[in-house]
Amino acid sequence: MKTLETTLRSLRESGRKALVPYVVAGATPDWTHHVEAAVLGGADAVEIGIPFSDPMMDGVVIQEAGLRALERGTTFESICQELESLETEIPLVAMTYYNIFLHYGLRRTAGRLHDVGVSGAIVPDLSLEESDEWRAASGDSDIATIFLVAPSTSRTRMRTVAGLSQGFLYASARMAVTGAASDQGEGERVVSELRRVSDIPTYVGIGVSTPAQAHTTAVFSDGVIVGSALVKIILQGASPTDVESFVRSFRTALD
Amino acid sequence: MKTLETTLRSLRESGRKALVPYVVAGATPDWTHHVEAAVLGGADAVEIGIPFSDPMMDGVVIQEAGLRALERGTTFESICQELESLETEIPLVAMTYYNIFLHYGLRRTAGRLHDVGVSGAIVPDLSLEESDEWRAASGDSDIATIFLVAPSTSRTRMRTVAGLSQGFLYASARMAVTGAASDQGEGERVVSELRRVSDIPTYVGIGVSTPAQAHTTAVFSDGVIVGSALVKIILQGASPTDVESFVRSFRTALD
Amino acid sequence: MDEINAMGQPDHRGHFGGFGGRFVPEALMPACVELEEAFRDAWSDEEFVALYHRTLREFAGRPTPVTPLPRLSQRLGLRIFAKREDLAHTGSHKINNVIGQTLLTQRMGKTRVIAETGAGQHGVATATAAARLGLGCTVFMGEVDTKRQELNVFRMELLGATVVPVTSGSKTLKDAVNEAMREWVTCVADTHYCLGSVMGPHPFPWMVREFQRVIGAEAAWQLKELGVDVPDAVVACVGGGSNAAGVFAGFAETAAQLYGVEAAGGAAVTSGSPGVLHGMRSLILQDEFGQVEEAHSISAGLDYPGIGPEHAHLADTGRATYVAVGDDEVIGAMRLLSESEGIIPALETAHAVAWMVREAGGRLPTGSTVLLNLSGRGDKDVAQVRAMLMEES
Amino acid sequence: MDEINAMGQPDHRGHFGGFGGRFVPEALMPACVELEEAFRDAWSDEEFVALYHRTLREFAGRPTPVTPLPRLSQRLGLRIFAKREDLAHTGSHKINNVIGQTLLTQRMGKTRVIAETGAGQHGVATATAAARLGLGCTVFMGEVDTKRQELNVFRMELLGATVVPVTSGSKTLKDAVNEAMREWVTCVADTHYCLGSVMGPHPFPWMVREFQRVIGAEAAWQLKELGVDVPDAVVACVGGGSNAAGVFAGFAETAAQLYGVEAAGGAAVTSGSPGVLHGMRSLILQDEFGQVEEAHSISAGLDYPGIGPEHAHLADTGRATYVAVGDDEVIGAMRLLSESEGIIPALETAHAVAWMVREAGGRLPTGSTVLLNLSGRGDKDVAQVRAMLMEES
Numbered sequence A, B: 001m002k003t004l005e006t007t008l009r010s011l012r013e014s015g016r017k018a019l020v021p022y023v024v025a026g027a028t029p030d031w032t033h034h035v036e037a038a039v040l041g042g043a044d045a046v047e048i049g050i051p052f053s054d055p056m057m058d059g060v061v062i063q064e065a066g067l068r069a070l071e072r073g074t075t076f077e078s079i080c081q082e083l084e085s086l087e088t089e090i091p092l093v094a095m096t097y098y099n100i101f102l103h104y105g106l107r108r109t110a111g112r113l114h115d116v117g118v119s120g121a122i123v124p125d126l127s128l129e130e131s132d133e134w135r136a137a138s139g140d141s142d143i144a145t146i147f148l149v150a151p152s153t154s155r156t157r158m159r160t161v162a163g164l165s166q167g168f169l170y171a172s173a174r175m176a177v178t179g180a181a182s183d184q185g186e187g188e189r190v191v192s193e194l195r196r197v198s199d200i201p202t203y204v205g206i207g208v209s210t211p212a213q214a215h216t217t218a219v220f221s222d223g224v225i226v227g228s229a230l231v232k233i234i235l236q237g238a239s240p241t242d243v244e245s246f247v248r249s250f251r252t253a254l255d
Numbered sequence C, D: 001m002d003e004i005n006a007m008g009q010p011d012h013r014g015h016f017g018g019f020g021g022r023f024v025p026e027a028l029m030p031a032c033v034e035l036e037e038a039f040r041d042a043w044s045d046e047e048f049v050a051l052y053h054r055t056l057r058e059f060a061g062r063p064t065p066v067t068p069l070p071r072l073s074q075r076l077g078l079r080i081f082a083k084r085e086d087l088a089h090t091g092s093h094k095i096n097n098v099i100g101q102t103l104l105t106q107r108m109g110k111t112r113v114i115a116e117t118g119a120g121q122h123g124v125a126t127a128t129a130a131a132r133l134g135l136g137c138t139v140f141m142g143e144v145d146t147k148r149q150e151l152n153v154f155r156m157e158l159l160g161a162t163v164v165p166v167t168s169g170s171k172t173l174k175d176a177v178n179e180a181m182r183e184w185v186t187c188v189a190d191t192h193y194c195l196g197s198v199m200g201p202h203p204f205p206w207m208v209r210e211f212q213r214v215i216g217a218e219a220a221w222q223l224k225e226l227g228v229d230v231p232d233a234v235v236a237c238v239g240g241g242s243n244a245a246g247v248f249a250g251f252a253e254t255a256a257q258l259y260g261v262e263a264a265g266g267a268a269v270t271s272g273s274p275g276v277l278h279g280m281r282s283l284i285l286q287d288e289f290g291q292v293e294e295a296h297s298i299s300a301g302l303d304y305p306g307i308g309p310e311h312a313h314l315a316d317t318g319r320a321t322y323v324a325v326g327d328d329e330v331i332g333a334m335r336l337l338s339e340s341e342g343i344i345p346a347l348e349t350a351h352a353v354a355w356m357v358r359e360a361g362g363r364l365p366t367g368s369t370v371l372l373n374l375s376g377r378g379d380k381d382v383a384q385v386r387a388m389l390m391e392e393s
């Protein structure tokens, strides 16, 4: 079992609901401070978005953040360098599209991510069926590969996905790309079905945008992923302190 | 034999080359004065153009004159009324397109033309083959029907055309619509071929635009028709006196 | 009513009953006679006919299909089939005629064609067929139209043709015909005048109808294959009348009702009277003094003050019925066919559709089978229609 | 080189050698699987196949002819034949694919399609096929393109479709695909994503090629009828690669050389490298960091930074050869074909013509027989070309 999963399992055992905020690397010059602020605010892990030109699974907010990052000259390597200087105890999980890894080289990617303190990877366009190569390349590294489950995923398929996911399972609350939503979506059904086939920590994301939603969601899941809602305030110019208190509002709702 | 032909035959017998200028009725308010001036200048007959919206056989100058006439509200009837007040000894020949006659009624047209002192009609889009009706309708009037012969007309066909033409034969000097031309065209060949099949007075038109051309043309024909060259100066504002001296310059060249 | 041979040959002078004939300057008479002879000869020469049909097949995409229109049929309570001239090369039936005439030009040993055009459809078709055979090509187009239809001018130029803007008269189609005739007088020895519809002097109305007959001939067997022996009605728009003549020819000797739909602003049958224009005796729009009036239609292809003489005759004998549709009904009809069947028709064609909409359940009884001649595609018209709709809103 | 079954089925994961596959969000995986099953099932159901072919025939005007191009042949010293996709309904081969996919949509019980479009050709084709079947239709189009191609937007609207301007990324085709995928995630239960080329996740590259195979299949027997057993070369332009795949499929198992002509500014084979984009592993234009680059071509239909995975594979195995042509060669080629044969090709197609001009006597030896896939007509492009030429002069 990779370190990420061990960490997150013991987090769950401690009775704490996981809070995983999402920060787009490079979207602002001080993004690493935002990461640190999120930690201070009570995050249990942080998703580090590595921008890609064609973010097929992302809504307008994260697209915009990615675009800004790219315009600032952000690259996989520049992000890794900035991560090197970031001091944190909690796990970091890279989130990007497969072409970025492919282009950098799969083994090289896994090694580099590990070197800079990343312990997991979410690659939404890397389907289970196409993941052999990456899993082989990252297998002997300590990078956990996190798969997503969607409301459209069949039960049989859930079993397979859950079986291969490492670290945690990303349960998508709705049929949508990243972005705020006002309703609860189908997270509860998805998680309850997953529970029958796996005991891996299961976090709900896609559309979790308020502390109240996070609270309700945490009742049936092991944690929540807060993406667009946080990225949005960062795009609007939030300071690290703003980020810290934003994250803390979720922390409070979860505890 | 209709009066027009009798007149023109005796003109030829007198040794005089016929000069037939062309005036577009209604192109200017004083067009009847232009006709009278042409007579004073030495015309032997005058072609009176009755304007038609779609003058398929006319070049730009006569088109323009016709358009001006139509814009001034000229109609077949208004022209006839104005002709009524025109006093002249020499023959007048109406020139227009068939639809004008058809629309006014064929018998009615012949009668009206005769009443206002016209003795011939040139209808360039009325082919021999389609002329039965008109010839029947005008047969017992004293309106002579003048047909054209073109450089493309075969010898056999020339015989038929010449046989039907009354008053005179209009020999087209070239394959062209009305308008000035600098060369002599094929008039000489056309006339010499016509001579073999008919002794009707034969006048050459289409492109005769200078006294010199008229002179050369009269050597092999019985006369010339001067259209666009005269209409052009009228459009440019020629006074009746200008018209008279223009026509006289041709008269001098012919005598 | 003499239905047998209703659309046979005209008489030896090119008359269809009281219409037709040859009203042209003497200079053009020999050319008309030569053309008539050349056409008669070619049309009875199996090799020429085979070449014509092979060119239509290999180059122009014939046979064009007959498409059942289930959704429009349901809306209108009819059983509608469309003969798809919009799928012919260059986008309308015009290509059938120009392929015939350019092949004939070649056969006559002439090396150049001239043509008139209104919106540019016939001009583009002529330039196309001329390019294919390596013939020179000059197209006369009213100056007003060259400005309204810049893209078609460019299309013709791309195809190697010369476009001459006509500045006489109203500077539109009618004047382009006059100008082409004037030009023809000067170059008739090596040049054929490729007229664009069933109009002009004999043999054009007859010849162009024969070159368009393929529409009706194909549709007749295609309908049979689709289980329709004879349609109750055949509907076509009428400008000069070539697409209508072509499709009617396939059904003239059947019991099918034939309907020609004119544009209200260019309705030579509905609002015109007998007269002579452009070398033919026919029905034309004219004022009380016999001056020809300008037609006014939303659709350039129907913007013609005359009609082919055979149509005047078919109207006279009652074999075909002519009706008129106003500009206001046309856009809705264009939209209806587009939305319900995925075919954007030309504005010309949309007149025929509009009339079907109006008469469904009326002169076209519910349940009756209708063949619509879909004479052309609407691509050429979308810019105009869009601009009109934007102005309105 | 394994020529037998060179263009057969991909493996069970949709791989063509090292390319293809299914790189999509988990939310779309079930839809891809469902689609694959539905397509397999339909494609082996005689009734469906018959319906597809009947629709192509009755509605879309198939078979399109193969036209010998004598004058161009003479100029280039080749024996050239053109497969006339320009004569298919809506003006290009795109209709073949959308008819297949919309019929499949109906069969799957879905009531709506979405599509991406660049210049609008695929969007118009999709809107057309959707209108014909009464399916809802939404088309995603980069905002930049909606402005460049206002008329195509209007055309789609006339056909009853909704056009959504895409404001993300470069606001062009590539982003329209992203946006369509994002939309599909939200409505996959009742909506089919009608992809416009042999790209995207499995089964699209295979399915679209099968729906386009009719081009090559027809051309093969049509050439035989014209006395050509197997052409020496088959030439097609390549954007995503659907027209090329369709025509290649008819000749993959023959000795014909296959040439795919890319736009120099969108040459995924010539200038790209392996990567993953839009659900597939293929060759793509990307910068040194793996960010996908925008393509830049005079021709909107070739303005795509990727290529269908099967082409990447055909390039890999050497069965087909891919070459690139720059914008500067294209207008001349468009003019050449127009003038010499009376066919104005689409700018996309003109790339293939330009390459033939360049290689006549070179890679296309004098006297060799060439099949050109004339993928579409140039009507959509004349305004652009005219504006460009006017700027130059």
Ligand SMILES: Cc1ncc(COP(=O)(O)O)c(C=O)c1O
Binding pocket: C092, C093, C119, C121, C122, C196, C197, C198, C237, C238, C239, C240, C241, C242, C243, C244, C300, C301, C302, C346, C348, C349, C375, C376, C377
């Ligand atoms: C599509 C279409 N239909 C009809 C017409 C009218 O011509 P005709 O009455 O000769 O068929 C035109 C003329 O341009 C046309 O383009």
Ligand SMILES: Cc1ncc(COP(=O)(O)O)c(C=O)c1O
Binding pocket: D092, D093, D119, D121, D122, D196, D197, D198, D237, D238, D239, D240, D241, D242, D243, D244, D300, D301, D302, D346, D348, D349, D375, D376, D377
């Ligand atoms: C006429 C034409 N040819 C070619 C293409 C390129 O697409 P593909 O490579 O999928 O055939 C397009 C795309 O719009 C097109 O319109």
